[in-house]
Each structure stands twice: as C-alpha cells, then as structure tokens.
Amino acid sequence: MIVEMRAGANKEQVDHVVERAHSLGFDVQLNIGTEKTVVAILGSDTGKADTDLFAVLPGVQSVTRVMKPYKLASREFHPRASKMNVSGVEIGGQKIVVMAGPCAVESEKQLMEAAKGVQKLGASVVRGGAFKPRTSPFSFQGLGQDALKMLARVKSELGIPVITEVVDVNSIDAVEKHADIIQVGARNMQNFALLKALSGIKHPILLKRGLSATVTEWLTAADYLLSQGNRRVILCERGIRTFEDTVRFSLDITSIGVIKQASHLPVVVDPSHAAGHSAYVPSIAKAAIAAGADGLLIEVHPNPEEALVDGLQSLNFPAFERLMKDLRPIAEAVGRNV
Amino acid sequence: MIVEMRAGANKEQVDHVVERAHSLGFDVQLNIGTEKTVVAILGSDTGKADTDLFAVLPGVQSVTRVMKPYKLASREFHPRASKMNVSGVEIGGQKIVVMAGPCAVESEKQLMEAAKGVQKLGASVVRGGAFKPRTSPFSFQGLGQDALKMLARVKSELGIPVITEVVDVNSIDAVEKHADIIQVGARNMQNFALLKALSGIKHPILLKRGLSATVTEWLTAADYLLSQGNRRVILCERGIRTFEDTVRFSLDITSIGVIKQASHLPVVVDPSHAAGHSAYVPSIAKAAIAAGADGLLIEVHPNPEEALVDGLQSLNFPAFERLMKDLRPIAEAVGRNV
Amino acid sequence: MIVEMRAGANKEQVDHVVERAHSLGFDVQLNIGTEKTVVAILGSDTGKADTDLFAVLPGVQSVTRVMKPYKLASREFHPRASKMNVSGVEIGGQKIVVMAGPCAVESEKQLMEAAKGVQKLGASVVRGGAFKPRTSPFSFQGLGQDALKMLARVKSELGIPVITEVVDVNSIDAVEKHADIIQVGARNMQNFALLKALSGIKHPILLKRGLSATVTEWLTAADYLLSQGNRRVILCERGIRTFEDTVRFSLDITSIGVIKQASHLPVVVDPSHAAGHSAYVPSIAKAAIAAGADGLLIEVHPNPEEALVDGLQSLNFPAFERLMKDLRPIAEAVGRNV
C-alpha cells in the first residue's frame, strides 16, 4: 500500500502514519521528496488491511494499493526517476554511463591495460570479474581476492570507479572493500539469501536480469535489495533465453520502455553477454541508447583472441573507439550525451 | 553452392556454368552485378556434387558451399545490400521508409483519414488490412475485396503506395491488382504453398517473421519467395514469442544486426505488434532505427479507442507526429534520414 | 454464449432459441445430446448481448458466457468427450489408436512394406506424407498426387484407413478423395484460409499443435474447423519450441491433462517429431498414454537410415514391435487397451 502525503504535510503527520503502520504489524519505507513524502506500507498481509485506516489520518492525500508484487521499485512509491552518485559518476542522469573492461581479471597487466584503454576512450567505470560464476566446475573460476586488489589499484591509480561481481554472501566484505559498484549476476538474480545480505550494505548494486526472469520478477528481486534501506539499485538487461540460436541470448529491448514506465530505477544494457559475439555488439548498444537506457556494460579486452573467458564477445580497442564515436550522435538524438 | 565468376568473365562463360549445372540436374539463379556475376547452384543434392566440377570451368573465380539452409537470401550469393524500388519509394536505401496506417481497413472514411494523416506526417507507404487473419473464427475478419478497392482509391487519390496482407493463394490476384506491396503475415511465414505462389509474381513481398521462427528459418522462407525469380523481398521483424508477459511479443532487436551480416535483404521493424501497447512503440521504433533497420511498419489510427482491431497498440496522429520528429535525429545519427 | 436446454425441451423450443439468435445476427451450432441439447450462440458481438435475451425463453435451463476464445471445442458446449468413427476405427474411445508409417511416401514398395509391417504389429491407421512442407525450397517436397494414389492402394489392399497431410486449399479435393483422415501440420495451424476450407468437408481432421501455439490458441484454431459443421476434429500434440537443445521440440505432456478438462475433443501425441530422435520415442510414447492421450502418431520406416525425410526419428520394425508390446500394460493400467 502506498500512502502519499499532502505537499505541506509535516513530520509529525508522517510519523503518525508510520506509527499506525507499525501498530498494525507492517514495515514502512519513506520516499522523502522535495515536494512531498510517500510512505510504502509493507508486509505480506497488507492486502487484508483497509486503505481507510490510513486515508483518514491527517496530512494524507491518497492511499493506493499496488497490485504488482514489487512496491519499492515501483513508480507509485517513487514517481521520479532515481539518479544516484557512484564515486562521482552520476547514474540515471543526463549522461549515458559506459562501464567497460574485461570479462575476467586475468593479470594486473591485462587489467591495467584494459582500464587505461577504456578510460581514455570515454568509459566512466571499469568492469572486471574477480569471481566468475562458470557453468562447469572445471573452467577457470577467476583470480578471486587477487583480482579484487588489482581492481583497487586501478581505482586508486586511474581515479575511476570499478564494478565487480559478488557470487556469495561470504565474499561481500571483500568485494565491498575494493569495489565501487557490486554486481549481482543473472544466475543469482533470485538467490534471495544473497540479495537480502546485499540489502543491508551501503554500496550501489547492479542487478542483472535473470535469463528467464520476467520484468515483474526482476523488479520484485530489486525489492529485496531495497527492502533494508539500500537505495542505489541499477538494473541491467543482458538478454533472455529464447529459441533463437544465432545469438547466445535475445536482448529484450522492450524491457527498457517497460521499466521506464513501471519503475524509477536506472537501467543499463549489457550487449556483450546478450549477443555472445562482438560483431553484434555495436548494433545492440546503439539500439539500447535510442530506446532510453541509462548506460552500457561492455566487455573490452586488449587482446580478445587471448582472453581466458568470453573472448568471442569482447571488443578490442579500435572497435570500442568506433562504438563510442557512433554512440555520441545517438545519445544527442535522445537529448543526452555519452 | 555459390559460383563466383571473375570480374571480366563473359556471357559465354557464365552460360557454360549454367549449362553444366543443368546437365547435373541442378537449378541456377544469377546475380548479375556491375562488376561480377554470381551463380547459385540449387537443388537438394548439391551437397553430393564436387566443387571442382565448377571450379575448373573457364571464367570461374571461386566455388563456395553455403552451409546455411538458405542460399538466395545469403550475402554469399548477393554480397551487396539489395535496394528495391517500390512504386517510386526506395527500400533498403539511404532513407528510412515509414509504412503507417490502420491495422484493419474499417471504412473508406477511416482509411482515407488515416492515409492523409500519415502521409502528411511523413509516411512513404500506407498500410491497411483487407483480409485479417484472426485467432478466432468469430472475430471480425476484415472487409476483403471492398477494402482492397478502398486501398486502390487511396493510392490513386493520394499518390502513395499501399501495402496489404494476403492470406491465401486464391486472393493473390485481387491483392496484386490493388496493392503495391504484398504482406505475408507471421502466421503464414511457413505456409509454403502461399510462398511458392508468391514467388512467381512481380510484386515486392514483405515477409513477417514467424512468431517462433529462428532467423535461419526466416531467411530460408525468404528463399521460397526468391526461388522463382521474385527479387524484391523485404523482411519484417515483429517480435518473437517468449515468456515475458508485459508485452505481447518480445522484439528481437538482435535480429537486425544478424540479418545485416547474413543477408542482403532489407529489413523493417513492426513495433506495434511486438509491443501490443502504444506506450512502448516509440522506444522500440527508435531502437530499431539505431540498430540499423531500413524502415518501420506502424499502426496509426485516427481514433484508436474506436478501432475494431488492435486499438490498444495503435498510435493516434499526435503520437505519430511526435515519433516522426524523434526519429529524425536518430536516423541522422546512423547516417540516414527519415 | 452457451444456452443449455432443459432435459425435456422439445424441438420447437430449441428452434425458438435458434430463431432468436438469428434475429439478433448471430450464428448457432447445436449439440444434440441424448439427454439434452446445447446451443452455442456465435458471433463477434455476443459479448454485448444480454444473457437474459435467451434465459427467458421456454425450455432454457441456463445461459453461460464462455470467457475463453474457443466455444465449439469447449466442454461447456459439449460436456461429454467426443468419440468419432473413422472408417471403422473409433478415436476417443476405449482403445488407444496407433497411427504409424513413414514420414514421407517415397515409393509404392516402401509405403506398402511399411504399411504391412505396422498393420501386422497393431497399428490401426497408416500415415504417410504426400505433400511435405519443408523448411527449404530445395529439399524433397514429397511425391504429391502419386503418393496419394499409393495411399489409396494401401487402403484398398490392406483395408486400413490412411492419414495424410494437406498443405493448401487447392489440393483438398485430391486428398479428400484418397485419404481417410486429413492432417493439418503444425506450421499451418493458424493458416486460417486452409482451416475455413476444411471446415466445410466431411472428413475427420487431425490438427497438429503449432510449435509456439498456446493450448488456448490451438483450441481456438479447432473452432475454425468446427465452425461450418465438421464435427470430427482430432488434436495432435507434437512438441513446442523451447530453449532445450537435446531434442527438436519439447513435448508438452501437461497439455494432455489441460485439454481433457477444457475440451471434448480427442487428443493424440506425435512422439517422433517432438523428440527428433528415435531413441527418445518410446519414453515419450509411454508417457503420453499414461497421461491420458487417446492415441499416437508414430514414424516407422522399413529402413530408417535410407529415409529421404526424418530418418533419424523413425523407428524400424523391431523397435516399433517392442514399443507396441511395452504400451499394452500401460494402456491397461489406465483402463484402456492398445
């Protein structure tokens, strides 16, 4: 249930609503806007509570039931698009944010070379996998802690924020210490234990869409991250599983428009994992920006043909340079810049 | 098998290749380019024939086996992108072609009003369904012959080409008489009897992707249309069936990039049927142009809320005007214009 | 709208309901049971008509709106399971009907050998494709008219009914003349022109499920076949398109239970096309019978490794014999026999 306070409602009135909710056994979350405050009333039994319980309270303008399973990620709770500052980079704002780098951190040399390259060509965030969730237990699983330290060095030397994936609850501390943005991978989108643990931390979280998750399930997973107070959640569309076999996954371009209407959270697109082949990355990346995405997450490798993981889908520097150049006029065409 | 002739090969040498193919029981198709000629050797048994049978002939530069099931739609047969002139409108060229109009022709007044409206706002082709393939036999099935005559009147009065769908072999003659482009609907993409019949006619054909067809199956269906000499085939991506339930179909944006590499045929996008809701049409339409599509097929209705078919997904004139305005800078950003 | 007459309602009362429907511009279909008659009121505008228009008429027991898009295929219209006699073979009855034979008729010798073989091993109907809908125009398209005549000979010599596919309106006459059951293939499930034409004929129709059709769409396609009075429609589940890649299609075993509740039509299963590999056919076939299917459509070829079409998924005689033997106790376990 969403309780929208009047424009001039005072703190006492808001507190009153919160107390009433608590007295009924519900949790609350507040969206304190510059003009008005919105109170989300949360709990598995809100459906049984009468909206009048809140509508009659002083300072309340309206009470709405949100029929969708997600509440905190919804536009009803937070009517304006969320912008978030991540180590000096704004996500969800006027500028399209490009996060680029290798799929996996392979060595300090490879990472530093990739980071310098993408930074020079216009990327605002460096990506690099330390813990790699691999389909087979016998595949390269990432450099782990060592890779985290290399990422930290990139961050301190180049002054650029870094993003990396966390794959289990026990490595959150380490990732938190070294990374600016924490990524939840597609296969963990409904790893609820991990989501709950991440909800309590301060770092912004990039939540990849599960490969067969509906947009509704994805936004409901975001509610897990938002449920303990973490406000900085970034969605990442990375393709869904379909019958089509010329690409690894089918990028669901429509999800951008759907999310922009249903949710306030920023959404970025990962064209590399969707396509599974670098040849298709530019076309998808351009489409994503035109569709309204707030950013891109792109795999770039100094030597794709020598990459330990996902070389086929990584751009080399010249291809990344060309793409950045091509993205600029498209960003401008939709009133933004890269 | 694709036989590429040398740049200076003469007609006699080409004829020799053709004769050899015929003598082996194969069919052939020629792509006579300005610089060189390419001969497609066709038949179910080409896989058993040795490439040397052709490689040794005078004037032959190379012989390639096309491992994909489609041959005539492939870039191997026709390395350059196909451009086609349709009643004065070029498709596959520098200009993005917008085809717009109502899902179904409902009356002369509705059609004329829609046609004038979209023409004024920049559409190059008017669309309107005369025969409607409907899921239920008890739904409105279209005005049939009467609608075809109304389309013909639009064409003669407004001087704009029209496109309409054909749903069975027996109405090809009538559709051919009144329409400029003939559409094959998604549910008929593998109606091979219909495809064969259309392969023999002169009209350009717009082939919609089947809702669960792979790109490979789609291009192989195009081969049916191309197999009897019809060269003007336009592909139309209209969304595929997935598990996602906020939209009717998931537009496969990746297919644009895949087709541009694998095939020479132009490809347009139908954002209206994919989304199933007008609110999502602009985002998809913009993405399509950025991804490299050659045109759009958009449902526009003077009064969407009164439409007999698909009102929810139709744009009204103000929304279409806004979209056309938004498409211009994106088209320019990819080096084209609307 | 479904109008259920009282048990003792007389013909005059039924006629009255029919006349009222006609006067309102609706079509009707009657299900005249031994106990009571049910009248289906059909048309695109029945949703706007008040149920009281019929409820007040003498002899009417109840009036129900069927919210599903299909009406004639529904249990609401026809509460009892339909059984149908096909040239002496009952489909939908106590006995599981096995239809078997080669994917394509290749020669009189091959067909006769296959027919004799499957008949001897317990098949009640012989299958064989005369017109083959093939993905590529350069693949073997079937022997056409010649194959129909061979099927007719099998029928007359062996006294066993035959089933074959029709792929376009113009060959219905020929197929009707030589076959006992006419098959509509998966790719034509929504070829509405073909369905309408078949609705007017007397032959029973086997309607394969489209490879991405929902059960609801499939039953609505059946309504096309039933709409002009043809009562003998057999549904055939043959697998749906999913992401799974060890088989060609994923057999939707759940559809059997869903159909048995929602529809009165008999349903058979084609394990051969679903699996795409003979090794998986027995497991699926046994599951189908246990789930409640009324029959099987199985590809059997005297020499699968020499088959022109679908050899990989065809059983040879020893494998078919083993399967028939294995099916018997399962059929008995569900109260039926093979």
Next chain:
Amino acid sequence: MIVEMRAGANKEQVDHVVERAHSLGFDVQLNIGTEKTVVAILGSDTGKADTDLFAVLPGVQSVTRVMKPYKLASREFHPRASKMNVSGVEIGGQKIVVMAGPCAVESEKQLMEAAKGVQKLGASVVRGGAFKPRTSPFSFQGLGQDALKMLARVKSELGIPVITEVVDVNSIDAVEKHADIIQVGARNMQNFALLKALSGIKHPILLKRGLSATVTEWLTAADYLLSQGNRRVILCERGIRTFEDTVRFSLDITSIGVIKQASHLPVVVDPSHAAGHSAYVPSIAKAAIAAGADGLLIEVHPNPEEALVDGLQSLNFPAFERLMKDLRPIAEAVGRNV
C-alpha cells in the same frame, strides 16, 4: 578425458594413471566398479592434453574425450545407473520413491498431520520447506530453524526420512543436522557457491532443474556437486519456462529419456510445481513414471485451501490416495513398483 582401465587392472596401474594426471596438473575422480575402474581426468586444460599420454600406460583399455561439458554425471564415467541408499530408502532402484508433504512447514501440527497422512498412504520420504525462497521479500519466508526441528521430530517419531531445501551456504550446517536429503531449488541451480559448499558434505542432494536450464547445463551443475566427492546426487525435473500459460511451467517429459541415456544419476519428477494446479498433477505424475522416472516429489497438504504457500497446487489426502492407487499398475507396467 575418461580413462577406462582393463577388467583385470591392478591398484598399482590405477595409481599410475592418477599420478600421471596429477603430474600434468589435472584432478581425478575414480569410479571403482566391480568389474573395472574408470578414471575421470579433470581440469580446464584437458582439451590440450594428448590422449596418448594415458593410452600408453599399463592397464589402460581406452581413453575417451567427453565432448559434453559434464564429465562426472556422464554415462561415460559411470556406465551403470547409480543407486543410492538414503536412510534406508533406495533411490534409483526397482521401487519408485514417492516424496510427499507440504510446500512449507507451517506448524508442528500441520507437518505431523501431513507426514502421518502421506506415510500411511505409501510415501517413503516426507518433504517440507523450512526456508522458502519467495519471489517477493514481503511474502512468508518459512519458519526456518523451528521448521527444521519439526522435521527432525517427524523423522524420529515416524521413522521416515525427510527432505528440505537449503537456500544459502550459512544454513547448510543446520539443514545437514536435521534432514536426510538436502534440496537445491530451481532458482539456485546455478548458485555455484552453494553447489561447491554442498559438494563437500555427506548428505544426498536433490538438484532441481533451473527453470530455463538446458539438460546439459543441469548435468553440468550436478558436476559441481560431484566434484568434491559427494556421490549421492538426485536430479529433479520440475518444469521449464515456456510461453504456455494454462500451467505455471511446462514439464519437460522428454528430459527423463535424455537423462537416462546421458547420465547415471537417478531422476525424480515434481508434478506439483510444474502444473501449478492440483487438477493436472495426476496426469503428469503418471506420465513421469511411464517415461522412466525414479520417483516423484509431490505437494500434499491436509487442508490445501488453508495453505500459506502453493495451496492451489497441493493435493489433499483423498486425491493423494487416489493417485497412489493409480500409480501402482503403471509402475508395474514398466517393471517397477511403488
């Protein structure tokens, strides 16, 4: 790489193969059969090693590369079907194992009532969720530790093994203490951190198929569980995500036959989660046994209409009794018993 030793090979010869593998930097696993020993050579670089390195060693019969990504779950490594004893119940043997009980443990009374009911009616294992992975953070999340204790009481009082789900690494200890079989849910099938942790424990693991996992990915996830020596892995097919909308998931019946050929692991079927509706459970359950499944995992609740979770898909006692009765002749028809 799979190294098959000769029938009479002695321990020294096997050790030699193991040493050679270790010296090359590979891991190994042994399948010590009664007749012969098979050695799996494991590691991300086995593809680069020559098979002759092992073929020349004394006692080696053959060396095979397994091109599939899974090795330990494959029939190549373990040619005979695996049978496993779970607290006195054999899984993968002649008897079909029925595991039944409520989706979630709601109270001691509810659990005990359900457990007694299903035990009396023939279930061999009691299921009950303590930790519930729920789509929304505001839904009932299970009774946790309390539920585990209730399950332990069921086990000690009724002498029947219990199965429950583990959702994160940190609760493995608790689950291990109270349960006989540990379940990994569909949404955690590729939670590799959890799989790795479970690989080191002694308990048998039931691994549910991810809702969009291919059979190959599923078996490769099983390799994670098998990689540290846990040998008792049970697969559980529970339906895959498709476009069909009359059921929650489409049970992939074909996967049973595919797994029986590709893997030695036992496979059970969960008809309740697939169907999402109790009305369809019996049809699927019967099909599963006929297809060759080794068991069933069924939701049974004393009062489905009062269930906190998944009431719609739970059977009540009379329905479960009927089902058990119907399963018996089908099990016998495939040479087994319930």
